[in-house]
Each structure stands twice: as C-alpha cells, then as structure tokens.
Amino acid sequence: MDWLERMNNALNYIEENLDSTIDYKKIAQEAYCSEFHFSRMFSSISGISLSEYIRRRRLTLAAFEIQKSDIRIIDLAIKYGYESADSFSRAFYKTHGIKPSEARSMGVQLKAFPRISFQISIKGDTEMEYRIENLDFDLRVIGKGNKVKTSRAFKTIPSLWSSAKKDGFMEELIDLSWEDPKCTLESLLGVCGKEAAIMDEEFTYFMGVRYDGDVPSGMESIIIKHSTWAVFPNIVEAWKRLYSEWVPTSGYELADIPCIECYYPPKHKPRHELWVPVVPKQ
Template identity: 65%
Template sequence: MDWLDRFHAAVDYIENHLDDKIEYSSVAQAACCSEFHFSRMFSSILGISLSEYIRRRRLTKAAFDIQTSDAKIIDIALKYGYDSSDAFSRAFKKLHSVTPHSVREKGVQLKAYPRISFQITIKGDVELDYQIERMETELRFVGKRQSVKTSRAFKEIPALWRKSNEDGFKQALIDMSWVSPKCKLESLVGICGKEAAITDEVFDYFMGVRYDSKPPSDMEEIRIAPSTYAVFPNVVDAWKRLYSEWLPTSGYELANQPCIEHFLGPGHKIKHELWVPIIEK
C-alpha cells in the first residue's frame, strides 16, 4: 500500500464512522501509521487538526440530514456525537452561522466541507534540504524519560524542554555533551518512544545526550541499534515537507526505530534537525 492509498484508507474509515465513535488510533491504523505520526502528517498537510476535520464533516452531514429528513434535532445531534441539543446547536452555529432549526426554512445558506482527497503535487520552486546518515554502530544516550500523551505531544514536549531549562536539567545535559564525540548526534536530543510506530495513548519522550561514560545517578541510558536516518533541518517545518513532498517519492518508508529531534548548540547555522528512521521500500 503506497502513501496515497494509506491516506485514502484513513479517510474511508472516517467517512464510514462519522455517525459512530471514531478512535484516532484506528484512523492511524487504517493508514498503516502510528497515531503520533498520522496526526502530524494530517495537520501539517491540511493545515487543520484531525479532530477539526472530523467536526466539520460531521456538522456538514448533520446539515444534510436536517434538510432531507424529518428526524428530531436531538436525534441528529446524538447521531453525530453530541450529548445535548445545546452543545450541538452551539457547534452547528459556529460552523454554519445559523441554528439547526433554521435549516428547514427556505433560502438558508449553509457551509459544506467535502470529503478530502489526497494527491501528490510536484513542486520545484523551493528546494528541500536533507541528507542520509547511516549510523554503523550502536548509539548510547543518557538522560531522563517523561510520559507524553500522544494526542497532546505537540504541546507537552515543548513544555518539558521549558521546564528542563528552569530546573537546570537542560544545562546538565549541555555540560555532558561533546565529552567523546564520534557522530553527528552530539547535542541535545529528544527521542520519541521506542520506534517510529507509536500506537499507544502514552509514549516515553527521552531527553538526553549521547554519552559513553557511566550515567549520573539520577539519569538512565537507552541504546539505539545501527540505523539509517533521513535528516532534515528545522524540526517544525520538517514534518510537513517530509510527508507531503519527500516521503511519497523518496523510495523510503519509516523504519521501526525512534525518531530523534536533535537540538544543536549556539554557533550553528541550523538550530535543530529532525532525524527520521528509514528503510528502502
């Protein structure tokens, strides 16, 4: 199943469950992807979150139901996941700018958000910088892990780094870095889970540095087997261009190794990198 087929399978799942409970993990599974990565892909490519897309589609379908049936408003609200008519009315008016009851009046203008469809657009106006790094030896990292909710990773991970700066943990890692440099992952790193396919509701985010000596008593170590990585500058922008431009036509797919956010020190032209584990298709 190629990249486009995976996304269309996920959209099929959503469309078939608009009047049922939608588990984000099941949507990601339909795309043969982890929930963590799928949510990043979706929001990066579309510019809206997965939850917002589902909300818009449900309220679009609800408007059609109100127009074409005699069903009670509360029944339609319950059908699309709203516990009360008041909650449904608020959400409906926010999207359509009219109340659900007014839909059955003639001449009412509504907004329809159609089902999305994915296609690859070939772009050549802005180059995409990347490099392939093959780590031939096992890498040992020392630091601390924190539990992160998969659905809130975008907010929780930056908060962890802010806290580490305030309590001195970040500086401790900086002092340990470059003790025995032997590869290009020598600054601060954030290692996401145990492998690229994060399917659980909670995963471990490991904040640390590459370090070969005995770890301090308040830290632990993890090891990553020899792997091949695609390395992209600028973590925030890298996710969008990775999935929409690079991965679909690269001849690679994600490997079962952790993704690594690499934060470089002062003096580097590039502030941070995204290291994505890959294997040839």
C-alpha cells in the same frame, strides 16, 4: 502514486464511518502508515488536525440531515458520536453559528466543509538535502517531557527551550552531554513524543540528552530502539516538507518511532537537524 492512493484510502475510511465509530488505528492502517506519524502527517499536509477534520465533516452531514428530514436532534447527536443533545448543540453552534433547531428553517446560512482529497503537487524547484544514518546501539535519552498542542508546536517548542535556558535546565543538560560521542546525534535533543502512538491534538515533547549514567533527580529516561534514520538540516523547513515532498518519493516508510530534533552548539553547521526514523518501503 502509491502513497497518494494510500492517503485517499484513509480518507475513504473516514468518510464511510462518519456516522459510526472511527478507529484511528484503522485510519493509519488504511494509509499503510505508522500510527505515531499519521495524525501529524495529516495536519502538516491539510493544515487542520485529524480530529477537527472529522468533527467538521460530521457537523456538515448533520446540517444536511436536519434540513432534509425530521430526525430528532438527540438521534442526530447519537448518530454522529455525541453523548447528549446539549453537547451536539454546542458543537453545532460553534461550527454553524446557529442552533440545530434553527437550521430547519429555509434560508438560514450554514457552513459546509467539503471532503479533503490529496493530490500530487509538482514542486522540486528547491532541493531537499538529507543523509541516511545507521545506529548500531539503542538511544537512551534523559530529561523532562512537556505536553504540546500539535497545532501550536512551532511556537510552543522554541518557548520551551527559551524557558529551559532561563531556569538553568538547558545548562544542566549540557553538563550531562557526552564527551566522547558515539555518533553525530549529540547535544540537546527534542524527542517528539515519548510513546509510539497516535498523537492528534497534543503530544509529549521530551527535552534531553543522550546519557548512560544514573538518572538525576527530577528527570526520567526513555530508550529509543531503531537503526535507520533520515537526517535533514534545518528543523522547521524539514518539518514543512517531510510529509508532502520527501516521504512520497523517497522509497522509505516512516517507522513507528518518534522523530528527534537535534540542536547543536553555537558555530556548528548546521545549527540543528531533524532525525526521522525510517524503514525501506516493502
């Protein structure tokens, strides 16, 4: 219930500041969650991006105000974070299908997007396999990054690997991979974000391998410093269940570090794993 209370506290903060500046760092603080993970956690659980949720809630309240008061459109635009009446009108039309001025008429049809409330869903009918790994060294990963829209990540990332196979980049990475591995985090890696920061609409997906030699031309390196990882087989299934099922009851918090997708060679079991940075819950 502690996790549930934190998430709803974050929603309370959003609701109380819809007509003022919303600090994304403050949202994550209210949830006692790392900035890096909150937006992806929110999207995974709710099915909508954090920024889109805020936009819809603001335009819902704006529609209520238009019908209940004589407030000027420009004042309403500024109140809900738009730089001009035109940008507000475009967003209003996109959501409600009519212009703000037309919404003053009685009998017009508008759309109200209610506030989200997180609740515990009793599941547990399918076990969730995981193990805890402790690494006593920094991870140095070399490769290339690509911008990925969060809402399309499950479709975009496989296509990135498919393209890497066709253009030879995947083979180049395989040739650089470790012959004498230090741990099980070997083979092709997909780092879900280069920096620890809020990633809402998009993030950088870094494709690479662990490597301590000179960085080849056209590539770059990133270093990930963290020791404790929760590791889950089956990346797609793990992403779907991580935030809503494992995190709330695990006794761990998500660290402010990117998750890593690890893709193993053919015939390896499991074929792929999701490595999630964690710290014991205080």
